[in-house]
Amino acid sequence: MKKVIYDCDNTMGISNRDIDDGLALLYLINNPEVELLGVTCTYGNDNIDYVYNQTIELMKEINCDIPVYKGRGGYKMKDYYAGVYINETSKNIEDVKKNEAAQFIVSMVHKYPEELSIIATGSMQNLYDASIIDQSIIANIKEIVLMGGITKPLKVGNKIMNELNFSVCPEGAFTVLNKATKLSVLTGNNCMDVEFTGDEFRALKKRFEEEGHKLKNEFVIRKIEKWMNEFKDEYGCDSIVLWDVIAAIYLTNPELFDDRFVTIRSKLDDFSIGYINTIRDYTENVTLSREDVFKIVDRYKDVELNIGRNVINLPTVKSSEEVNKKMIEIVHG
Numbered sequence: 001m002k003k004v005i006y007d008c009d010n011t012m013g014i015s016n017r018d019i020d021d022g023l024a025l026l027y028l029i030n031n032p033e034v035e036l037l038g039v040t041c042t043y044g045n046d047n048i049d050y051v052y053n054q055t056i057e058l059m060k061e062i063n064c065d066i067p068v069y070k071g072r073g074g075y076k077m078k079d080y081y082a083g084v085y086i087n088e089t090s091k092n093i094e095d096v097k098k099n100e101a102a103q104f105i106v107s108m109v110h111k112y113p114e115e116l117s118i119i120a121t122g123s124m125q126n127l128y129d130a131s132i133i134d135q136s137i138i139a140n141i142k143e144i145v146l147m148g149g150i151t152k153p154l155k156v157g158n159k160i161m162n163e164l165n166f167s168v169c170p171e172g173a174f175t176v177l178n179k180a181t182k183l184s185v186l187t188g189n190n191c192m193d194v195e196f197t198g199d200e201f202r203a204l205k206k207r208f209e210e211e212g213h214k215l216k217n218e219f220v221i222r223k224i225e226k227w228m229n230e231f232k233d234e235y236g237c238d239s240i241v242l243w244d245v246i247a248a249i250y251l252t253n254p255e256l257f258d259d260r261f262v263t264i265r266s267k268l269d270d271f272s273i274g275y276i277n278t279i280r281d282y283t284e285n286v287t288l289s290r291e292d293v294f295k296i297v298d299r300y301k302d303v304e305l306n307i308g309r310n311v312i313n314l315p316t317v318k319s320s321e322e323v324n325k326k327m328i329e330i331v332h333g
């Protein structure tokens, strides 16, 4: 069983906000292979207060007593869909130390050195703050799985969608991507390979009605439907991308994915648009184990130059159908 902290910007239930963190959270709670130690909230899909309150509400709704911690920081949201915002997070060390979510992460890494997995699917602020509180933290997390970043522009329906998670806290993304020992990033581009279509949803809803609504997480059906309608209005497509859910499924079932190990060499500025600059691809060297590949490249960080280098994994989904099946298990609870 994996000891896991889920760091997210859950907005499930808020109008015109994505539901993927909420679905990923339900997935992790329902998965018998996961021991969820706590949920840490950050900003991203919306500001920290909305995310925290919404997550507390969700936990009440499903009668779950796993602790929820509030992060800090934020931005002025100008346009959610266009990803236009101004970051307003204080860098004062006393403010950093007040971040309860970061303090929880630090204490759990100390308690379970080399044993803890962290999945982060919002801004990287809490992990960044944790690394300021204790510089050794990121390297001592056994495994980090992120949803975020792009390797090329993200085209959704008839629009270009801006990257959200790395770009709202570029310093955090820079730090985590360069300091992590074993890091897998489900990029925006790779997540888009999995579509949850309107047809799949309608089949699920029909099955749910035929079975007499006997589902543990019945409310999820309504939340998916509402978000699918809002997304259709904005992007004109009859399907949604499951984003964070895919990262959660990767954490528990990496065999459903193909690994792609790359060396990155990203400047801090690259992350202000969420861009992951890959300079070498190890994919052809399939004889190496996952652990071996993560050990290959020296970790080099030159904070002065704001250029880092690390080897990371950018997994891709083998089969959309299999991943969607996993997602449907969530709804059934």
Ligand SMILES: [Ca+2]
Pocket: 008, 009, 010, 020, 021, 044, 045, 121, 122, 244
């Ligand atoms: Ca998210």
